[in-house]
Amino acid sequence: MRKNKLYYGTLGISIITFLVNILVYSKLPEKVPVHWGINGEVNRFGSRLELVGLGALPVVMFFFLNYLPAIDPKKESYKMHKTAYSIINLVIILFLSCINLIAIASALGYHVPMQKVVPMLLGILFIVLGNYMVQIRHNYFVGFRNPWTLASEYVWKKTHRFGGYVLVMIGLISIVASFLGTIGMQLFFAALVIGVVGIYLYSYLLFKKNS
Template sequence: MKNKRTIILTSVMCMLPEILSVILYKRLPEQIAVHWNSAGEVDGYFPKALAAFGMPVLFLLLNLYSNIRLLYDPRREGHSKVLRAISIWTVPLTSLILVPATLFIALGAQIPISALSSSVVGILLIVTGNYLPKSRRNYVMGVRLPWTFHDPDNWNKTNRMAGHIMVAGGVIILLSGYLQQIAVLYGVSIIVVITALIIIIPFFYSFALYKKEKDKNPLT
């Protein structure tokens, strides 16, 4: 019952910006900016109907997907409580902030969207990185690989190392929103670079730990 209430509440929060969309709809331009590059320049537009009414629906679907996976994880006892709360509330809060910001920018409001986005992503990575090592093996949170599920020691070491990368990456992304000279690295967004490192380095680190243990104990 508690899980159902959580899903209903977060879903309602995702859809609340629809009220603002109805109020502002006639004043909105036909094309609305929905994506900005690392330099703060618009590089993506949606028709106003899709931006005003479609984005909350997209967040609703993301919320349903993430919360059903999270709340009905058979190994949910392994979740970090802090990461669990972050995972539950990130999507609805993002909808409540991002959709109104997008609509007001379309109407001419001066909102530093790049700095705002970098700040949110950076803070999320820093907090997640701090609490990632506290998660035990589960199907939703953490670095979930065949080798981390195979060995709890591999899980612990890999997630501890991944947490350090997340914290360092979060600090860099946080700064990149205000220091444009580090927002792009050789033409590639620093967020893309950090995301790639968070995925790739723990993967090979976990595999290396597995191979080392396998070489020591070839029969296991």
């Protein structure tokens, strides 16, 4: 897939995130928070090396996402949804980078209201994914892939339009959840499960109706 400005911008963000981890490594305590519960409290500590390892995740994910089009039998589809795919890559890398940098800030002693920040970031992620998912063409790696969407381009297209609305709704619920505390995250996870089941059920029923 031909490289564009979004490609280089996303690559830059992933590299900068990793470099920040390297630069602050010596300033981090030996034990740092690496996981938070739905109440926003730290529920697992790890080594600072583990945290820096997570800082490499955006770079790894960047190259993984940009490698997929080369091995997809339907690689021509990526030319048709190049911009949408690039934006999806960007928002995923931004999300991973923000989570890592927030973890670093917390490890350095800064107060970060994780219970508010993470649902807000998740909300933005899902809203962007929902808006661009409808543009994703038939392929084997990206989108709502199940036996029914892969078997029919018609079902693929309809499912991605429906699924896009579902993701936006989940994103909005996540943003609202950032103001509701623990119950808000429970509401988000419930919406996520219901949404995913609903998308798969929609695909199946649509396929059965048109087969």
